[in-house]
Amino acid sequence: MSDRSLRGKTAVVGIGETTYYKRGGAPDAEFVLAIKAILAACEDAGIDPREVDGFSSYSNDRNDPSRISAALGLKELKFACMQWGGGGGGGSGAVANAASAVASGVADVVVVFRALAQGQFARFGQGPKMSAIAGDMAYSMPYGVMSPAQMFAMRCTRHLHETGITRDTYKAVSLATYAHAQNNPRAVMYGRPLTSDAYDNARWIVEPYQLYDCCMENDGAAALVIVSADRARDLKKKPAYILGATSGSEYRNAAPAHNAPLYATSSFTSLAPRLYEMAKVGPKDVDVLQSYENFTGGVVMSIIEHGFCTHEEANSFMTVDNFMAKGGKLPLNTSGGNLAECYMHGLELITEAVRQIRGESPNQVKDAKISMVTSGPMVTPVSNSIFGSRETL
Amino acid sequence: MSTSQFYLPEGLPAPAPSPDGLDKPYWEGVSVNKLIVQRCKACKTWQWGPEWVCHKCHSFDIGWEEVAQTGIIYSWERAWHPVHPALKDHGPYIVVLVELPQAGNIRMIGNLLGDPKQDIKIGSKVEAVFEHHTGSKMPYTLVHWRVTK
Numbered sequence: 001m002s003d004r005s006l007r008g009k010t011a012v013v014g015i016g017e018t019t020y021y022k023r024g025g026a027p028d029a030e031f032v033l034a035i036k037a038i039l040a041a042c043e044d045a046g047i048d049p050r051e052v053d054g055f056s057s058y059s060n061d062r063n064d065p066s067r068i069s070a071a072l073g074l075k076e077l078k079f080a081c082m083q084w085g086g087g088g089g090g091g092s093g094a095v096a097n098a099a100s101a102v103a104s105g106v107a108d109v110v111v112v113f114r115a116l117a118q119g120q121f122a123r124f125g126q127g128p129k130m131s132a133i134a135g136d137m138a139y140s141m142p143y144g145v146m147s148p149a150q151m152f153a154m155r156c157t158r159h160l161h162e163t164g165i166t167r168d169t170y171k172a173v174s175l176a177t178y179a180h181a182q183n184n185p186r187a188v189m190y191g192r193p194l195t196s197d198a199y200d201n202a203r204w205i206v207e208p209y210q211l212y213d214c215c216m217e218n219d220g221a222a223a224l225v226i227v228s229a230d231r232a233r234d235l236k237k238k239p240a241y242i243l244g245a246t247s248g249s250e251y252r253n254a255a256p257a258h259n260a261p262l263y264a265t266s267s268f269t270s271l272a273p274r275l276y277e278m279a280k281v282g283p284k285d286v287d288v289l290q291s292y293e294n295f296t297g298g299v300v301m302s303i304i305e306h307g308f309c310t311h312e313e314a315n316s317f318m319t320v321d322n323f324m325a326k327g328g329k330l331p332l333n334t335s336g337g338n339l340a341e342c343y344m345h346g347l348e349l350i351t352e353a354v355r356q357i358r359g360e361s362p363n364q365v366k367d368a369k370i371s372m373v374t375s376g377p378m379v380t381p382v383s384n385s386i387f388g389s390r391e392t393l
Numbered sequence: 394m395s396t397s398q399f400y401l402p403e404g405l406p407a408p409a410p411s412p413d414g415l416d417k418p419y420w421e422g423v424s425v426n427k428l429i430v431q432r433c434k435a436c437k438t439w440q441w442g443p444e445w446v447c448h449k450c451h452s453f454d455i456g457w458e459e460v461a462q463t464g465i466i467y468s469w470e471r472a473w474h475p476v477h478p479a480l481k482d483h484g485p486y487i488v489v490l491v492e493l494p495q496a497g498n499i500r501m502i503g504n505l506l507g508d509p510k511q512d513i514k515i516g517s518k519v520e521a522v523f524e525h526h527t528g529s530k531m532p533y534t535l536v537h538w539r540v541t542k
Contacts, residue, residue, distance in 0.1 A: 134409040204471070257441060
């Protein structure tokens with residue numbers, strides 16, 4: 001069985017990002033953003049971009065690997081992989097796919113990337129404008145269930161009802177994430193701290209989400225370079241070894257019209273044990289967590305489903321103090337994440353997880369050796385990943 | 394407040410039967426105030442939304458049965474932020490997810506009629522209310538819910 005595990009066979013050796021912009025604020029076309037992030041990641045790794053021979057992305061990224069290869073004059077393309085469905089739930093899945101390709105010899109230098117120009121293209125947070133809708137969405141859209149917030153709110157309502165968890169946990173996620181962004185000059189919300197009162201007094205988007213429970217909409221691009229563990233040893237940056245990465249969801253998660261049998265989950269209940277088994281670590285070993293925030297309620301569920309606390313412990317465990325990089329029991333979203341750094345569709349969470357292993361985070365967790373990511377709660381497929389320093393191999 | 398006879402303003406995407414015919418019995422049913430959902434003829438499993446195959450026994454012989462028009466609120470949301478031009482200045486509206494215990498606990502999405510600012514309780518009993526859009530180019534019917542005493 002160990003032979004068939006991804007554990008320790010590959011590493012992230014380069015990360016790159018464009019400047020992160022408010023939605024519509026990017027001066028470049030989306031394709032240019034993608035290219036700039038990819039070149040930055042190669043530069044960071046100390047690898048000639050012409051050596052890249054594979055690409056992995058998710059959520060139907062519009063920037064075709066064949067065109068990128070042509071534009072950059074790559075010697076040869078060996079791997080072009082798109083994770084199906086799930087929007088931001090594909091982030092760690094794209095890492096798993098890239099690592100699988102490298103571990104199995106399908107390709108040697110694979111770039112995971114995501115680029116978004118919501119100014120150039122459609123916004124995520126708006127409903128579609130078509131006059132008629134057929135298929136699964138015919139049972140929700142005509143009732144005003146159109147945006148991601150509206151699609152996921154009822155899962156969270158049910159979760160709060162079943163567990164007795166309060167929205168104070170949502171607030172703790174939001175305040176801690178925003179606080180971390182205040183130390184990160186890359187963050188779109190850098191210099192714009194969020195107070196407790198501002199959180200409380202913000203308008204409702206859709207109950208149970210207020211404004212600061214919701215991610216931003218941004219323009220930008222991010223990329224990471226994955227090579228074999230052998231190759232990683234000789235490169236200039238400290239490798240972040242991929243100890244595990246999984247994707248998927250529970251039994252009939254996509255049953256139409258909100259008929260998933262396990263409705264009040266973030267879709268991670270079946271993945272979390274698989275990830276820990278692959279990585280050979282448990283939640284107690286995790287030094288720092290980046291947990292995808294489409295909406296804070298999904299983060300609360302993700303944290304519980306990954307075993308960091310129980311439903312019963314959530315109200316007392318999920319506090320701002322416990323989520324802070326400095327002294328927290330579970331440092332969370334240490335770059336500011338989708339709420340306050342940039343909605344780079346969660347790939348910025350993975351670059352931050354790598355920074356924590358390197359010791360380069362703006363909110364560095366002391367001696368972080370095990371760094372974890374959960375990608376895209378409440379969708380399907382979701383995905384997750386664990387990165388480790390050399391001593392964890 | 395809208396003075397429309399409909400719960401939500403017109404102009405949102407209208408539901409259309411699937412071009413492949415999968416959910417034709419449902420849309421025909423609601424047009425005449427009937428709630429008709431899938432039930433496998435082979436193993437009697439209730440199924441919603443519609444599928445071509447039974448998720449339990451893989452039979453393709455899926456039947457359609459009329460069910461009682463009552464249910465229980467399983468979850469809800471109250472939307473405030475308008476994400477569509479038709480909803481601009483409309484104000485909040487309530488979406489409920491209704492469980493049908495008489496049909497294998499399948500769930501249906503609809504709007505909850507009445508005051509959009511009313512208190513909503515999970516577990517409340519509700520009954521279906523058919524909202525016919527006969528004036529549309531392609532007539533259709535929405536199924537809403539109303540709390541019963």
